[in-house]
Amino acid sequence: MDIPVIQQAKIQAQVLVPLLKALQAELGEERANALVRGALGDTYRRYGEAFWRTKNEKNLGKFMSSAFATYARENALDYNVIEQSQDAFEIDVTGCRYAEFYKELGEPELGFLLVCTADFATSEGFGPDIKLTRTQTIMQGASHCDFRYRRLKATG
Numbered sequence: 534m535d536i537p538v539i540q541q542a543k544i545q546a547q548v549l550v551p552l553l554k555a556l557q558a559e560l561g562e563e564r565a566n567a568l569v570r571g572a573l574g575d576t577y578r579r580y581g582e583a584f585w586r587t588k589n590e591k592n593l594g595k596f597m598s599s600a601f602a603t604y605a606r607e608n609a610l611d612y613n614v615i616e617q618s619q620d621a622f623e624i625d626v627t628g629c630r631y632a633e634f635y636k637e638l639g640e641p642e643l644g645f646l647l648v649c650t651a652d653f654a655t656s657e658g659f660g661p662d663i664k665l666t667r668t669q670t671i672m673q674g675a676s677h678c679d680f681r682y683r684r685l686k687a688t689g
Contacts, residue, residue: 539609539630542648546634550643566646573647574654581658593663593684597622620684625677632672645672656682 536544549569556565590596594617601624604610611628635644649670656665662685669675 537606537609538604539607539634542631543634546638546647549647550638550640553643553646569646570650573651577651577654578658581655583658584655585659592619593682594618594620594622596659597682620686622680622682624680626671626680627677629671629678632670635672641672641674645670648672649678652680661685 553565553569556568559565560568584600585596588596588599590599598614598617601610601612605612607630609630610626612624612626615623615625617623631648632641632644635641635648638644649672652667653665656663664683664685666681666683668679670678672678
């Protein structure tokens with residue numbers, strides 16, 4: 534069964550949100566968030582590695598276009614491609630149903646922790662030469678998310 538990522542996030546939130554809130558109450562917000570970020574980071578890095586291997590695409594633009602299509606299924610994301618090339622993929626996400634869902638729950642901070650921080654860990658799984666830069670997210674109240682993926686050039 535192929536469950537769209539947006540549906541997976543909604544299902545996971547039913548367990549993760551109350552669990553994270555209990556951890557925050559017991560351990561404090563900073564410690565609980567760090568624990569969750571670390572645990573989920575390892576999982577998302579492995580997802581990134583597996584996705585990179587499965588796609589076997591050397592063109593970063595094509596690879597990331599495919600990745601974003603996966604996360605955008607079921608109208609989950611609205612986005613504009615700024616640049617798509619061999620060594621770059623830049624988009625602005627202008628609409629995000631993940632953020633809408635967590636805002637409806639009244640938990641956008643947890644949405645950022647559970648959904649948005651996964652982007653960096655996942656991109657680490659693509660390899661050490663792929664770098665993601667993002668300065669803002671809709672989940673944190675910005676007008677859009679600015680994803681900038683670049684292939685780092687070898688020096689020397």
